[in-house]
Amino acid sequence: MSAEPEAPILVVQHLVKHYDAGGFLQRDRPPVRAVDGVSFDIGRGETLALVGESGCGKSSVGRTILRLQDPTAGTVQFEGHDVFALGREALRVLRRRMQIIFQDPYSSLNPRMTVGEAVAEGIRIHRLARGADVARRVASLLEEVGLDPSYASRYPHEFSGGQRQRIGIARALAVEPSFIVCDEPVSALDVSVQAQVINLLRDLQERRGLSYLFIAHDLAVVRQIAHRIAVMYLGQIVEIGPAESLLRDPRHPYTQALLSAVPKPDPDALQDRIVLSGDLPSPSRPPSGCRFHTRCFHPLRDQRCVSEIPLLRPITGTRVACHYAETVAVPQVTASSAP
């Protein structure tokens, strides 16, 4: 599990996705700036986690990369192809290489299709096998995700949440992708099942050399699977870097607050808790300057934060969009190295 120097599989540059907010009666409402200038890349066999709270734009990033929705601006290069410039046919071919799994696999499975049909659908569309080979492939895929091959003849409603997520994963794997967007894949699952699915995703990555964009809100889950982490706030990346550096020595105050807020199954972990005040501002009217300044607790916070937009720049281990990232806002809030 190592990121390597060869060309990244995915390069995202200055991605912007705005949604028109106004309806017939509210034509002048400003657009929702869900994604507002996001850049990152992902190496082969690497997992980048995109972390943030609801409304930060992380799911919009995932969907726009796959062109499930059209971008407002920016470029995405996948395996050397400009995804936003491709025509229908070229896009169809490329989609075989890029797949997505969702939080709630039930809503993405057709209730009238058997599990076998659902998994076989992509194989047939992309003509990856024919005749009895299709059934053989389906059986081996179900086995690979830890399901009994006999389940192929059953319907989605007969399965638990964890099993459905496995079906969703088998369906994504069926077309032999090299890259999978995992959009909150374990958030709806009970902890014991969540752990099973996390382990499965890790094993598949190792076996198949997959790259993941792992979209999640839970940093403890992310730590289990990510090589690098990007933290989003109001449509922008505020901190990005290797997982261990970002978790050990977070430099953006929002990353610190997010880490501090993760419930820890440890009675001694309650000290030094940062509780952010206020709510997330509206993504239609983001604050000026640093978007986090309305909730920031950094001791050096000043007029500059209100007026000047901070850019991502390298601090110790990560790149951070904070004017005062050299000074740690609150020490000792993060993951300790002791077990």
Place this chain on the structure above:
Amino acid sequence: MSALLEVHDLRVSFPDRVAGRIHPVDGVSFDIERGKTLALVGESGCGKSLTSLALLRLVPPPGRIDGGSAVSLDGTDVLALKGDALRQVRGRRIAMIFQDPMTSLNPVFRIGDQITEVIHAHFDVSRQDARAQAVALLQEVGIPDPAERLRAYPHQLSGGMRQRVMIAIALAGQPELLIADEPTTALDVTVQAQILELLDHLRQSRGMAMLLITHDLGIVAGRADHVAVMYAGQIIESAPTAQLFEHPSHPYTVGLFGSVPRLTGPVERLTPIAGTVPPPNAWPEGCRFRPRCPIKHPKSATMPPLLAVGPGHAMRCWLAEDER
């Protein structure tokens, strides 16, 4: 001194085509002391929410609370109450907040009216007094500009603010016990931290007891005084919080801890529990965790009772006998 709430052998049953009757809550007993927090922890379908609904006699039909169950609130037999006497307990002495505040708030009424409605239902006060109390409650739960916010509709508030309003409504009856059923599951982590902090603060300032129902061991640590872990309709381990975290003993509890990803220590592969929770009409004979248990105790074909492990610490596993 007796406990504020004593629950003894609570059983809730539903008709089932396969099994005749199923018991999603099957012989649950616990006490809650005044001003203390008990956490009821478990995964989906373990019966924790149904247990809390039963305490308020809110089991949805065709479910029913079986004979032999006992719920006593400071000596009052809750299961025998009717009419006005029941209303004196429900929403007044015992209040409840739920996971999703949007489904519990009425979308067409202003926040203020929904709070004063509860105040009028339980106390004989003038409209002005009720309004003043509502303002004070919103202030107490940390809503800025409370007098102004009385006029807001639920959809105009964020998820965190709505949960604060639900808490204000729950507090309006000045309850002795607050049941919080997954109060922060629908919220973002930073907002979750705010709400948990608030609940903790309110419990202390009001001397209120709390029953915290959650699937998340992380929010239990440092907040609850005592933890009861449920599996397949039963409490399978019960201990003071610190004791449970230091010495989880039941193989299921151990499995839960092994499944929780952590932010500290080396990144190790998670060790999940094999299989899934069986539905109530397919619970095995004997120990209900038996098919998933890594231990395979020779006596597990017989249902173990809750056996003492240490002071205040018990579990429903035959291993407790071996360790003594």
